[in-house]
Amino acid sequence: MATLASSSSVLFSSPSNTNYLVPSNSQLSPSQRLSLSSSSHLSSSLSICPSLSFVTLPTRCSRRFVNPACSFSVRASAADKKRVLIVNTNSGGHAVIGFYFAKELLGSGHDVTILTVGDEGSDKMKKPPFNRFSEIVSAGGKTVWGDPAEVGKVVGGAEFDVVLDNNGKDLDTVRPVVDWAKSSGVKHFFFISSAGIYKPTDEPPHVEGDVVKADAGHVGVEKYIAEVFSSWAAFRPQYMIGSGNNKDCEEWFFDRIVRDRPVPIPGSGLQLTNISHVKDLSSMLSLAVEKPEAANGNIFNCVSDRTVTLDGIAKLCAQAAGRPVNVVHYDPKAVGIDAKKAFPFRNMHFYAEPRAAKDILGWQGTTNLPEDLKERFEEYVKIGRDKKDIKFELDDKILDALKVPVAA
Amino acid sequence: MARLMVVQQQHKTPLSLLPSSLSDFNGTKLHAQVQFKKRDSQPKGALQVTASSTKKILIMGGTRFIGVFLSRLLVKEGHQVTLFTRGKAPISQQLPGESDADYTDFSSKILHLKGDRKDSDVVKSGLSAEGFDVVYDINGREADEVAPILDALPNLEQYIYCSSAGVYLKSDLLPHFETDAVDPKSRHKGKLETESLLALRGVNWTSLRPVYIYGPLNYNPVEEWFFHRLKAGRPIPIPNSGIQITQLGHVKDLARAFVQVLGNEKASKQVFNISGEKYVTFDGLARACAKAGGFPEPEIIHYNPKEFDFGKKKAFPFRDQHFFASVEKAKSVLGFKPEFDLVEGLADSYILDFGRGTYRKEADFSTDDIILGKSLVLQS
Numbered sequence: 001m002a003t004l005a006s007s008s009s010v011l012f013s014s015p016s017n018t019n020y021l022v023p024s025n026s027q028l029s030p031s032q033r034l035s036l037s038s039s040s041h042l043s044s045s046l047s048i049c050p051s052l053s054f055v056t057l058p059t060r061c062s063r064r065f066v067n068p069a070c071s072f073s074v075r076a077s078a079a080d081k082k083r084v085l086i087v088n089t090n091s092g093g094h095a096v097i098g099f100y101f102a103k104e105l106l107g108s109g110h111d112v113t114i115l116t117v118g119d120e121g122s123d124k125m126k127k128p129p130f131n132r133f134s135e136i137v138s139a140g141g142k143t144v145w146g147d148p149a150e151v152g153k154v155v156g157g158a159e160f161d162v163v164l165d166n167n168g169k170d171l172d173t174v175r176p177v178v179d180w181a182k183s184s185g186v187k188h189f190f191f192i193s194s195a196g197i198y199k200p201t202d203e204p205p206h207v208e209g210d211v212v213k214a215d216a217g218h219v220g221v222e223k224y225i226a227e228v229f230s231s232w233a234a235f236r237p238q239y240m241i242g243s244g245n246n247k248d249c250e251e252w253f254f255d256r257i258v259r260d261r262p263v264p265i266p267g268s269g270l271q272l273t274n275i276s277h278v279k280d281l282s283s284m285l286s287l288a289v290e291k292p293e294a295a296n297g298n299i300f301n302c303v304s305d306r307t308v309t310l311d312g313i314a315k316l317c318a319q320a321a322g323r324p325v326n327v328v329h330y331d332p333k334a335v336g337i338d339a340k341k342a343f344p345f346r347n348m349h350f351y352a353e354p355r356a357a358k359d360i361l362g363w364q365g366t367t368n369l370p371e372d373l374k375e376r377f378e379e380y381v382k383i384g385r386d387k388k389d390i391k392f393e394l395d396d397k398i399l400d401a402l403k404v405p406v407a408a
Numbered sequence: 409m410a411r412l413m414v415v416q417q418q419h420k421t422p423l424s425l426l427p428s429s430l431s432d433f434n435g436t437k438l439h440a441q442v443q444f445k446k447r448d449s450q451p452k453g454a455l456q457v458t459a460s461s462t463k464k465i466l467i468m469g470g471t472r473f474i475g476v477f478l479s480r481l482l483v484k485e486g487h488q489v490t491l492f493t494r495g496k497a498p499i500s501q502q503l504p505g506e507s508d509a510d511y512t513d514f515s516s517k518i519l520h521l522k523g524d525r526k527d528s529d530v531v532k533s534g535l536s537a538e539g540f541d542v543v544y545d546i547n548g549r550e551a552d553e554v555a556p557i558l559d560a561l562p563n564l565e566q567y568i569y570c571s572s573a574g575v576y577l578k579s580d581l582l583p584h585f586e587t588d589a590v591d592p593k594s595r596h597k598g599k600l601e602t603e604s605l606l607a608l609r610g611v612n613w614t615s616l617r618p619v620y621i622y623g624p625l626n627y628n629p630v631e632e633w634f635f636h637r638l639k640a641g642r643p644i645p646i647p648n649s650g651i652q653i654t655q656l657g658h659v660k661d662l663a664r665a666f667v668q669v670l671g672n673e674k675a676s677k678q679v680f681n682i683s684g685e686k687y688v689t690f691d692g693l694a695r696a697c698a699k700a701g702g703f704p705e706p707e708i709i710h711y712n713p714k715e716f717d718f719g720k721k722k723a724f725p726f727r728d729q730h731f732f733a734s735v736e737k738a739k740s741v742l743g744f745k746p747e748f749d750l751v752e753g754l755a756d757s758y759i760l761d762f763g764r765g766t767y768r769k770e771a772d773f774s775t776d777d778i779i780l781g782k783s784l785v786l787q788s
Contacts, residue, residue, distance in 0.1 A: 202692025203750060204653060207685075268649035270730065272582075309730070312580035349651060349689070358736065369581060 076109040082289055083111040085160040085186075087148050087177055089167040090117045090124045093239065094192055095246035098166045099129035099136070100282035106139040108286065113142040115154055117167055120145040129244035149176040152184060159184055162289055166192040170217030171224055182228050188292045189229045190285065193218040195236040195274075195301055195352040204272065205307070206352035208236075208299040222299070233288050233295040235281070235302035238352060239345070241376055242278035249275065250376050251385065252344045253317035253325075256395070258386040261406055262326045264398045266339040269311035269329050272351040276304035277367040284354070287361040294360055301352040304367035310345060320373035328404050335401040342394040463487045463565070463670070466540040468525055468557075469547030471497040473625050474570065477663035478544065483517050485667065490519040490538070492531075504624060504760040528556035535560035544666060545569045551601035558609050566612045566676075568669060571599045573617045573681055573733045583687075584733040586617070586679045607677065614675040616665060619683040619733055620726070622753065623659030624760035627768045630656065631754055633725045634697035634706075635762040636771040643707040645779045647728050650691035650710050655732035657683030658753040661746040668742045675742065681733035684746055684753070690726065693750075700754030701763065711779045723775035 076082070084105055088098035098114055105112045114136060118124060125131065133143050146154030148167060163181045168174035174191070181189055197216040198206040212219050222234045241249050256263045281302045288295035308316070311327055318325035332339040332347065339347045357363035380386060399406055465482055469475050470491040480503075482489045491499055500515040502508075521538065523530040525548075535557060542565055543557060558564065574596035576584040590600055606613035622630045629636075637644050665682045669675035688696065691708055698706045713723065738744035748756060761767065 202695060203686040203688045205687065268651060270649055270651055272653065272730070305734075306581040307583070308581055315580060349653070355736065359740070 076290075080290075081110055082161045083159065084113070084162045084164065084289065085151075085155065085158075086112065086114045087151065087163065087165045087167045088114055088116045090122070090130070091127075091246055093245070093247040093249070094166055094237065096129050096240065096242060096244050096278050097192060097237070097281050097285075098164070099132070099244050100242065100278045101164065101166075101285050102136050102141050103139055104279075104282045104286050105289065106136070106141050108290075110289070112136070112140075113144060113155060113158065113160070115144050115146060115148065115151065117148060118145060127246055129246060132244055148173065151177050152180045160186050162186065162188045162190065162292070164190040164192065164285065165221075168221060169194075171220040174221045175224065178225055178228050188231045188233075188289075188296075189225055190232065190288060190295075191221060191225055191234045192302070193222055193234045193236045193299075195238045195303065195350070197236070198352065200348060204349050204351045206301065208301055208356040226297070231292055231296045233292075233298050233300060235285065235288075235300050236352065237281055237302040238274040238276065238350065240276050240278040240281060241372060243375075243379055245278070248344060250313070250317055250373055251380060253314055254321060254377060254380050254386070255390055256392070257314075257318050257321050257323050257325050258380075259390075260323075261392060261395065262328045262399060262404055263314045264328050264330055264342070264395055265310050265314065266330060266332045266337075266343055266347045267310075269309060269314075269327060271310050271345070271347065272307045272349045273310065273313070273345050274303045274307050274351055275313065275367075275369060276302075276365070277372050280304050280365050280367050283366075284357050284361065284363050287357070287363050291361060298356055298360055300357045300361070301354045302357070303352050303354050304369075305354055305358070305365040306367065306369070307351045307353075308369060313345075316369055316373050317377070319370065320377040328399065328402060330398050330402055335398050337394065337398055342398065461671075463541040464539070465489045465542045465544065466492055466521070466535065466538075467544045467546055468492050470544075471499060471501075473623075473627055474621070474659055474662060474666070475544075475546045476501075476503065476625060477623075477660050478546070478666050479518060480514055481663055481667050482670075483514055488519070489517070490521050490540070492521045492523060492525065492534070494524050495520070495522045504764060504766070525553050528553075531556040532560040539563070541565045542670065543567050545602075548599075548602055550598040551605045554602050554605055555609075558611055564611055566614065566671065567606055568666060569602060569606065569613060569615045570666075571603055571615045571617045571679070572596045573619045573683070573731070575600045575603075575617065576733070578729065582730055582732060584681065586681060586737055603679070612676050614669045614672075614677070615679045616662070616669070616682045617679060617733065618657050618662055619655040619681070619731065620657070621659050621662060622656045623757050626659070626757065626761070629725055629769050631697055631700075631757050632762060632767050632769065634694055635701055635758065636767070637773070637776070638698055638701055638703040638706060639762075640771065640773070642773065642776060643709045643780065644694045645709045645711055645723065645776050646690045646694065647711060647713045647724050650708060651689050652726070652728060653687045653689055653730045653732055654693070654726050655683045655687045656693070656750060656753070658746065658748040658756070660756075661748055661753075664747070665738060665742070665744050668744060672742065678737075678741070680738040680742065680744070681735050682738055682744065683733060683735055684748070684750060685735060685739075686750065687732040688750055690724075696750050697754055699751050701758045709780065716775075716778055718775045718778065721772075721775050723779065 086098045086102055089095050102112045102114050114133075116125075116130065136143055144154055160181075163177065163186050165174050165177050168177070178189060195206060197212040197218050199211045199213055201210065225232045225234065239249055253263060284300060284302055288300070314325050314327050330337075332342070354363065354365065396406070465487050467475050467479055467489060470479050471493055475491065479489050479491065493499070499520045500511075500518050502511040521534055523534050525531055531553075540561055543561065545554065545557070545567065548554060548569065558567070573584060574594055575590045577589040577591040577594075579588065591597075592600060594600070603613075603615050606615070620630055621628070626632060634644065661684075662682050665680070669680070694706050694708055698704065713728065716723070735744065735746075
């Protein structure tokens with residue numbers, strides 16, 4: 001039975017980091033937003049820490065923890081400690097998921113190894129989140145590098161209870177990991193898939209169970225995992241923000257706003273998308289680790305519970321930066337531009353809701369885009385990106401075609 | 409340039425779309441739903457809603473749309489149901505698809521209390537003379553009409569109010585949840601003020617906030633607007649991009665939700681969004697209406713409303729913005745589960761209403777012709 005007395009400092013980061021703002025358009029609900037597990041085996045630990053009463057207030061508070069390891073999840077008792085392997089991609093939007101997930105699991109007392117694809121010494125490792133992997137190590141996690149096709153060898157024959165594949169997009173890449181996991185006695189296999197596999201629909205949002213594109217690589221992987229493993233779950237994310245991100249998201253907007261450049265958005269700007277703080281994804285994955293029986297056999301849209309329009313993102317980024325914004329809409333075909341290259345979000349409604357996670361795992365979202373973007377902007381300025389010399393070739397081509405002047 | 413086309417319509421009967429158990433509103437399937445029998449997915453911690461003891465129920469209104477379906481459900485449950493109306497419309501009318509036996513039974517049991525709810529003296533005296541256990545306020549718009557009802561019924565067990573998702577403050581972040589900011593200046597501020605008054609008065613209240621309601625007997629031209637154009641073989645003019653997202657909820661699902669909150673502790677002093685589980689784009693809604701009515705795929709014309717002057721007329725029945733609300737609170741707390749998905753629900757409306765030649769408003773294509781007459785239309 002875990003005793004919490006010594007670990008109360010782990011449960012809460014310094015109170016000065018908490019920020020109980022009540023934004024008027026907050027999407028936060030008054031219900032508790034803590035990942036205090038409802039699992040019965042952890043409930044015995046709850047009474048010990050006196051400060052818990054502080055955080056159970058039904059306030060519209062947002063979690064402002066700088067260190068994502070300090071989530072509210074209660075430390076796992078020795079009996080519930082799980083040995084988790086994360087197979088992590090070495091680049092792209094999803095890279096940061098493994099980083100947060102590793103730290104959250106470590107904070108909850110689990111054993112974590114993160115296997116990053118490729119070489120430790122590669123240039124890719126100089127970028128976030130990889131250049132912050134010392135945080136995983138100092139939290140007690142193991143970091144290894146190698147080829148997931150040889151995962152058994154790379155982890156040196158170690159055994160695990162849970163594997164999360166946050167790397168493969170197709171069966172060729174993930175199959176060796178699944179097969180090894182099965183043969184080495186892994187009990188639960190989780191997979192980071194993608195909400196991009198849903199078939200476009202007249203009736204949003206994408207809900208778990210909706211039709212997916214049959215030929216999508218991730219679909220083949222989900223099917224295979226379900227065939228091989230008796231305990232599995234797949235998570236379908238969209239876009240995410242958070243410190244340590246490997247791929248630009250909100251930065252695309254900040255780059256333009258901070259330089260007083262127009263923000264060119266294809267189409268009407270009413271297209272809906274979803275941006276989650278990566279800690280929401282991490283907390284969902286952690287719940288699945290804590291409640292694998294509940295998670296078993298399910299697809300989870302791994303997204304926050306609010307959607308936002310493309311225009312809305314521009315507006316919120318501008319508010320976060322404390323600057324005005326000039327959005328310019330354009331028709332990519334008319335301008336002769338490939339919108340995929342010119343703009344970081346899909347030029348269509350791309351909107352999934354996390355209904356299964358809420359129903360089945362009791363998950364709650366904490367993403368608060370207005371507040372989260374403020375934090376992101378602070379970091380954006382802190383690293384000096386606002387002063388960076390950036391070329392806006394595609395923007396200029398668009399604005400030229402529309403005859404929109406660019407501020408000097 | 410004239411865009412009016414005469415289309416040879418292959419009118420396929422949409423009956424195949426409708427599971428037969430849903431084609432009328434009576435019968436055991438409905439009863440089972442309302443009785444909240446054990447389902448596969450029990451909402452967490454939900455109480456089994458056992459059939460409430462017989463209540464003396466007053467419905468404010470009840471002769472037009474929601475009330476027509478709600479009153480039938482309540483009467484079938486065995487409650488004594490009275491409609492408070494001015495008596496301008498018949499207290500009961502046989503519904504399309506309703507059997508003679510069912511209608512006879514209903515019309516013999518439904519009661520009427522005549523009065524004008526704007527006359528607070530009449531309301532007070534009429535209601536206190538009768539004494540009711542529960543009030544369903546289906547047609548209330550202003551808070552000052554509620555006070556006399558509460559004054560007349562000091563032992564009221566529950567006041568169940570039909571509010572509106574129109575009270576939510578417009579936001580960049582959707583869907584609307586019940587906890588979101590509301591707009592004290594909106595067109596629906598009377599609804600907000602009513603909710604506030606109910607809370608202030610300490611009565612056991614429940615408020616349901618529907619989005620756009622549709623279904624047979626709809627007096628708001630929602631689906632009817634599309635059906636008129638589809639039937640006439642006309643293109644459907646939709647403002648701007650057509651990707652604006654809205655949300656429709658079937659009136660029968662709403663009526664069921666109203667019954668689910670009756671005597672339900674979990675609904676005490678709570679607000680619930682009630683609508684369909686999925687949302688829909690404007691363009692998608694045009695296509696869904698076509699499917700539901702067995703019409704061919706419609707021609708959609710997009711236009712910029714700013715380029716036209718329609719005078720006082722409304723060129724399109726929906727607000728030109730994203731507007732949708734999450735129903736997950738109702739689902740998890742009440743076990744609310746819409747029976748109709750969009751196409752099924754529109755088919756139900758078509759089969760029982762428009763498809764039989766009945767509708768509330770005559771077709772008026774004057775704004776369409778203004779739009780189509782101009783050559784300046786956006787590419788769809």
